[in-house]
């Protein structure tokens with residue numbers, strides 16, 4: 231298969247203005263509160279990121295995606311936004327943001343901001359006004375308020391459950407002190423859903439997009455992009471009726487679900503695209519949309535957001551056939567939509583892939599929702615976890631990903647081979663998933679523990695104080711300082727792979743090379759660049775060619791199991 235779009239190799243200001251910069255970018259996700267703490271209060275901050283720009287430059291990434299940095303009570307790690315056009319005072323201020331943006335740009339790194347349009351926080355001015363205003367008021371119309379059922383409105387409007395567990399409706403107390411209406415929240419109760427059929431909401435978000443674009447933000451990652459528009463015409467379908475019609479993703483294949491993946495959501499993104507195109511180069515966007523594969527291209531359309539995440543590899547087992555099917559299908563989808571594909575193994579919502587791959591059964595089902603425990607499984611019993619195997623496979627998978635056409639999304643800490651942290655005491659957990667499920671689901675804190683920069687000392691060099699989530703004693707082994715300049719370390723492996731990817735990458739074609747060994751995936755890019763992965767456990771013969779890099783040691787002319795090599 232081939233895609234004729236080419237990524238010109240440009241330099242200096244030409245590269246900065248290249249409208250296609252995102253098509254094959256390596257994007258590094260920063261979870262700001264857990265990256266680097268400049269003032270010792272235990273919370274990572276904007277100045278902390280600025281101080282690490284040389285580290286990011288040496289890593290060889292093209293862009294940083296910053297998870298939410300807006301004012302927030304942190305009911306959901308910052309995805310509960312109090313004010314869309316400001317910086318959380320715990321993280322800094324707008325001047326710090328501008329300084330960080332300038333430092334990143336000076337290092338040739340683009341900046342992608344996370345935007346959270348489906349819900350605000352319950353501390354947003356709009357929500358406070360809604361609570362203080364009467365039923366039917368304009369202020370209530372910015373959210374989704376309904377009267378309850380039952381004699382006194384004491385029963386929620388439907389039996390829907392929130393993604394984090396518990397009911398998706400919360401009852402309020404009216405300004406006169408009486409029990410009142412209910413508001414909808416797909417996520418935590420601190421995250422009331424906005425009413426996107428209200429023109430005021432739409433206009434305000436256009437203003438927000440311009441606000442950050444004017445400040446030099448190059449693109450946006452759109453949180454829960456598939457939930458914004460809703461059809462809540464009565465009678466509302468029950469939970470059971472909805473689950474019977476479910477297609478295994480957050481939505482129906484025909485777009486008729488009351489809130490997931492409705493067709494009219496794309497009208498919003500057409501308007502956003504017009505704003506993006508006011509800028510030079512146009513601002514980019516990537517949708518977080520857990521929709522049926524057949525409906526993903528709509529989000530990635532050039533008249534819409536332009537790119538959409540696929541979480542297929544992230545949810546797959548370490549298996550050659552599964553990987554090949556996913557890669558083939560997604561490259562075809564990308565050709566259809568005109569976008570480039572996206573690849574990702576780890577982010578702030580799932581168990582780190584170095585850990586998943588060390589768990590029995592290859593790990594795919596442990597990523598999200600397929601282990602019967604909702605979001606994820608973490609803290610697996612130590613005896614079930616093979617750390618060495620997990621890291622070996624994670625490095626092999628990552629090297630394969632970095633050879634694929636499309637954008638590669640990396641999550642902070644994976645370049646250190648960092649493992650999920652299982653041993654967080656209940657009393658220190660923060661994720662609403664944990665609380666709303668009464669501890670049945672362990673939540674996502676284990677991949678959000680602040681990074682180790684030094685092998686020892688207070689919070690392993692994260693900051694001068696204690697980190698906001700406890701770091702385990704073994705963290706020092708993974709520290710940047712322990713790996714910097716060390717041949718064979720995961721950090722040096724990432725640096726080398728990212729550098730090579732930048733040098734080698736040109737056009738977007740990929741051609742499979744048929745290989746007689748089962749469990750081996752071999753493909754060719756342009757100019758003789760090839761990637762070969764041995765998913766099995768026994769070594770196989772290495773195809774001919776100059777070895778550019780391998781994810782683990784090679785065995786003479788043989789490619790060991792769980793290893794990827796690039797050849798030319």
Ligand code: GLC
Pocket residue numbers: 306309310346417453454518578579
């Ligand atoms: C997205 C985010 C996740 C957040 C949720 C609600 O899935 O990635 O972290 O909890 O949206 O905003």
Ligand code: CA
Pocket residue numbers: 267268269270271272273274275320
């Ligand atoms: Ca701080």
